[in-house]
Amino acid sequence: MRKERIREVNGKGERPGDFVLYWMQAAVRAEDNLALDFAASLADEKGLPLVALFCLVPGFPSASREHYRYLIGGLREAEFELAGKGIRLLVARSTPEKAIAALAPRAALVVADCGYARIQREWLNRASAAADCRFVRVEGNVVVPAAEASDKEEWSAYTLRRRIMPQLDAFLDQSAEAVPRRSSLSLDLPREFAVDFDGLAAAPPGKRHPRSAETRIDEKPGRRTAVARFDAFLAEKLQRYGSDRNDPSRDGTSGMSAALHFGHVSPIALVRRALEFAGERSAGACASPELAAFIEELVVRRELAVNFVAHRDDYDSYGAVPDWARRTLAEGSAHRREALYRFEDFENAATHDPYWNAAQDQMVITGRMHGYMRMYWGKQILAWSASPEEAFATAVALNDRYSLDGRDPNGYAGVAWCFGKHDRPWTGRPVFGTVRYMNANGLKRKFDADAYVRSIEALKEASCSTTLNTSRSTETARRTTSKSTRSRPAASASAPSLS
Numbered sequence: 452m453r454k455e456r457i458r459e460v461n462g463k464g465e466r467p468g469d470f471v472l473y474w475m476q477a478a479v480r481a482e483d484n485l486a487l488d489f490a491a492s493l494a495d496e497k498g499l500p501l502v503a504l505f506c507l508v509p510g511f512p513s514a515s516r517e518h519y520r521y522l523i524g525g526l527r528e529a530e531f532e533l534a535g536k537g538i539r540l541l542v543a544r545s546t547p548e549k550a551i552a553a554l555a556p557r558a559a560l561v562v563a564d565c566g567y568a569r570i571q572r573e574w575l576n577r578a579s580a581a582a583d584c585r586f587v588r589v590e591g592n593v594v595v596p597a598a599e600a601s602d603k604e605e606w607s608a609y610t611l612r613r614r615i616m617p618q619l620d621a622f623l624d625q626s627a628e629a630v631p632r633r634s635s636l637s638l639d640l641p642r643e644f645a646v647d648f649d650g651l652a653a654a655p656p657g658k659r660h661p662r663s664a665e666t667r668i669d670e671k672p673g674r675r676t677a678v679a680r681f682d683a684f685l686a687e688k689l690q691r692y693g694s695d696r697n698d699p700s701r702d703g704t705s706g707m708s709a710a711l712h713f714g715h716v717s718p719i720a721l722v723r724r725a726l727e728f729a730g731e732r733s734a735g736a737c738a739s740p741e742l743a744a745f746i747e748e749l750v751v752r753r754e755l756a757v758n759f760v761a762h763r764d765d766y767d768s769y770g771a772v773p774d775w776a777r778r779t780l781a782e783g784s785a786h787r788r789e790a791l792y793r794f795e796d797f798e799n800a801a802t803h804d805p806y807w808n809a810a811q812d813q814m815v816i817t818g819r820m821h822g823y824m825r826m827y828w829g830k831q832i833l834a835w836s837a838s839p840e841e842a843f844a845t846a847v848a849l850n851d852r853y854s855l856d857g858r859d860p861n862g863y864a865g866v867a868w869c870f871g872k873h874d875r876p877w878t879g880r881p882v883f884g885t886v887r888y889m890n891a892n893g894l895k896r897k898f899d900a901d902a903y904v905r906s907i908e909a910l911k912e913a914s915c916s917t918t919l920n921t922s923r924s925t926e927t928a929r930r931t932t933s934k935s936t937r938s939r940p941a942a943s944a945s946a947p948s949l950s
């Protein structure tokens with residue numbers, strides 16, 4: 452493994468112990484896991500068994516029961532696969548700081564994998580301070596480690612691409628799939644860390660959001676399912692990825708975002724698999740434009756989002772939008788809006804726009820929204836909110852609540868992009884100023900937007916028929932909200948309205 456992935460976190464030394472502790476926080480998988488490999492190699496070096504720990508913290512910001520259900524499914528599979536390698540998985544129902552403080556006195560050292568969200572960075576700082584032994588972090592959920600990719604916040608995909616692409620092939624480390632020589636399965640470990648997966652799956656922690664009852668997520672969690680889905684994508688869709696990925700009426704993308712978010716798959720392993728499938732040798736210089744387009748999303752765009760989140764603490768608020776965009780949006784705020792909606796109107800898909808409503812319903816029901824519709828969805832929240840600040844908060848909150856892959860650097864960068872982040876100024880428009888604009892006519896030119904609406908209507912009907920009672924009351928609420936929305940006045944009458 453490349454040494455650039457490894458960082459000493461707390462400057463403390465190793466010591467004799469009963470085991471090496473691997474804190475699994477962002478890479479919930481027993482294969483293609485470089486942090487696990489590193490921990491296993493150190494355990495063997497010291498002649499110790501390896502114990503893994505996951506902290507299932509209830510009340511993770513915005514996380515719903517559906518998020519926890521998916522997380523728990525992946526964790527259950529990881530436990531099974533780790534046990535096959537003689538590695539015991541402990542699950543703490545407390546903060547990493549508390550769990551690691553409880554276990555670290557028996558550990559020779561702690562190895563952690565790496566997440567980039569604020570809460571994950573805080574956990575790492577607190578947990579490493581609480582451990583009275585060496586604490587190492589291994590970055591295996593990105594292809595190019597964040598600090599190697601760039602030591603500053605990048606302006607755009609263009610500026611990051613120039614840094615990442617020349618390094619790409621050198622960072623496609625193959626996992627050693629190490630199996631520690633000594634098993635930890637029969638170690639005497641605190642009973643409080645034993646986990647009842649059946650109990651957890653039956654009553655997962657997590658919030659019930661106003662439309663949670665309508666959610667019917669059919670995506671199965673776990674590494675094995677995700678890898679099978681990825682192989683099907685390679686076989687059936689990669690050859691048309693460049694043209695199909697922006698067409699919501701085609702299911703032309705990989706569907707990997709939730710599995711990547713929960714750490715069930717490794718982006719490095721996905722790139723390696725895609726190269727092997729396509730018979731290509733270099734990810735940095737692909738002959739196939741389709742594969743190059745896919746690597747652009749999976750590596751450049753995804754790691755641009757990591758760069759964004761790693762370099763600023765305000766990534767989930769309007770302050771993260773660049774100055775030029777905030778200036779032009781402030782001027783645009785004085786313009787009359789085509790419509791004005793409150794948070795609940797957006798949440799209930801009660802706007803005048805059938806395409807926007809379909810996208811919102813798709814997200815609520817399936818936990819997914821097509822990437823092209825996500826851009827339209829975010830742009831229209833900006834167009835129909837009282838202020839860009841309010842719009843930003845609405846988009847973040849809804850995406851985090853209802854998207855299975857939400858609460859991810861990609862989500863924060865995606866929302867910020869709708870407000871001008873990682874983009875450039877375009878021709879001026881009312882409300883948007885020079886921030887890039889999208890409208891329904893653009894959708895209709897690009898694909899059969901009405902067929903998309905019909906497909907979501909069908910999905911809603913199917914979902915409603917399984918929960919008749921719940922959906923009846925929701926519909927009533929939506930009709931009420933919808934009426935109140937239409938009677939609301941627009942923000943200002945002085946400036947031109949959107950065509």
Ligand SMILES: Cc1cc2nc3c(=O)[nH]c(=O)nc-3n(C[C@H](O)[C@H](O)[C@H](O)COP(=O)(O)OP(=O)(O)OC[C@H]3O[C@@H](n4cnc5c(N)ncnc54)[C@H](O)[C@@H]3O)c2cc1C
Pocket residue numbers: 696704705706707708709711712748749750752753754756820821822823825826829850854856857858859861862863864865866868869
């Ligand atoms: C308003 C808005 C909100 C978004 N919210 C999220 C979110 O919460 N979580 C999330 O993972 N992505 C988010 N995205 C980015 C993108 O839409 C999704 O990653 C993509 O649609 C996921 O589908 P897929 O896995 O089939 O993608 P594919 O097209 O198959 O791409 C493969 C992988 O590349 C990465 N990727 C693709 N597009 C982007 C992108 N534009 N930016 C960064 N990474 C990308 C993802 O990890 C994705 O799984 C958002 C975009 C916007 C505009």
